[in-house]
Amino acid sequence: MKLRDFALECYFERYEFTAPYLLAQSDCEAMTARELLALEPGSEAGYLDCWLGYTETWGDPALRERIAALYPGLGPEHILCFHGAQEAILAYLNVMLDAGDHAILMTPNCPSVWEAVRAIPGLAWDPWTIRDGGGRWTVDLDELEGLLRPNTKVIAVNSPNNPTGLTLTNAQLRRLCDLCRDRGIYLFCDEVYKGLEWDGEARVAAATLYEKALSLNVMSKSYGLAGLRVGWAASKDRETLQRLARFKHYTSICDAAPAEYLARIALLHGDALLARNRAIIQGNMQTADAFFARHPAVFDPRPMDAGPVAFHALRLDMGAEEFCRRAVTEQGVLLLPGSVYEAPPQYFRMGYGRRSFGENLNQLELFLRKNKF
Ligand SMILES: Cc1ncc(COP(=O)(O)O)c(C=O)c1O
Known part of the structure; x- marks a missing residue:
């Protein structure tokens, strides 16, 4: 690539x-790190005692347990940790897409999404464009439906979206999941800004709605802890997670133990x-x-x-x-x-x-x- x-x-x-x-x-x-540790009495000693050897590729089991609690119906076996969200984006698009496939990418989106896709020879893709509705950004699910092809394998969305601040409503996300389910399409849902919705509707995670959806999240954005470089993929699709873990063997192998420890403390106070x-x-x-x-x-x-x-x-x-x-x-x-x-x-x-x-x-x-x- x-x-x-x-x-x-x-x-x-x-x-x-x-x-x-x-x-x-x-x-x-x-x-x-001091401010974060102060949130959880007794956590400083645990941090200093972190064992600085390799960690598990899938992530610290206690951290995965904590992350899984954010996704009703999912367990730690449905969580794969990554070195930030970026690693997961690269892994997912590489693992899931091949020559002859078609993908649909919400646009604009994290530029690494379309660069990763452009780097796959023989892959076709279409943007699903967030449009300027004059004062608000909007997307149209009918337009998305019109982009589908028999070989559409993956739809990648970023909601809440960077840079537009658009977010799919829960009703729109459900419709998107139904549309994917009807055709067996995999849904990659970058949710790194989840929890920062301004309309009062708490958003559900795609991974809890659809068995072939993957929800991406990270400590960097809504939680404000980018320096930890701890992200994760949540999905009921264990086979896809297995394939992603094998890709991670080539990129970071595992996350840093002190970062995983701090991420777990942060999520106790998420x-x-x-x-x-x-x-x-x-x-x-x-x-x-x-x-x-x-x-x-x-x-x-x-x-x-x-x-x-x-x-x-x-x-x-x-x-x-x-x-x-x-x-x-x-x-x-x-x-x-x-x-x-x-x-x-x-x-x-x-x-x-x-x-x-x-x-x-x-x-x-x-x-x-x-x-x-
Ligand atoms: C939508 C989106 N996804 C993923 C990432 C990557 O996150 P990280 O820096 O934690 O790897 C970013 C970073 O800007 C982002 O905006």
Whole structure:
């Protein structure tokens, strides 16, 4: 498999650790290991006593038990841990798709999804496009149905979606699962922003609805612990999980014991972490609304239905690529141009998950003022 450059990561590689004002990030506010361990009395000693040998490819059994509790009807045997969510994406698309197959990919999506698919010779695929409904992002399941072919093997969706903040309702997800079940299609559901829904409807996981669905999640995003690099695939389809585990033998073999330990502690307090991050994002959404109201000639905002990122439109003549490049080089404010998603030129991603959001937005405002935008 020969992969092209991952445009989004290349962009971040350039600026993420040098630009002082991050306004593009898709994760939530992180914390130190000390802060995390303080949530669970007595856990510090366990952390220091972590055995630093190889761990099990499938993940620490106690961690898998904890993860399985998030999926009614699934047990630890239905959980396979990965080194972040990214490893699982690469593993799944490689293992499941071959020349002669057809795949449907929700678009935009994590760019690694379509790059992994492009790297499979002889594979056909179609985008299922999230459309700008003028103020909101929308998808149409009838349109998806029209894309199906007799050889469609996999449908890959990301809901809640990065970058648009669109999320399928439970009714839409059920319809998607029924549609897949009727045709024996595998469903890959990237749910790394689950738990951050803004419409009050808690979303169910695809893996609990359909036996050939795989739900992907990770500590990085809604839980705000990207440095742990602990992700997982949840599915009732043990055969697919077995195949993924064999792929993992070639990539990471296993996760790091200290990270798995910390992930288990975090999940003991998962609801509290989600509540903390939801509060940060909701505060930032209000700050952003006021900011956009002050700049109606510059921005055409697209509020998100879920997750910590929104995909807004620019009203300026210049495209988002130039706007983002100037914001970061002239003012140190990092936004993400939609071009890394191969999106039309006016869109850019803004991340709401960090405590520094308000301060960083002030810097963006200074940049606007200096340029009289
Ligand atoms: C939708 C989606 N899936 C997967 C990933 C990868 O997550 P991780 O960095 O934890 O591997 C990302 C990261 O941005 C993402 O946005």
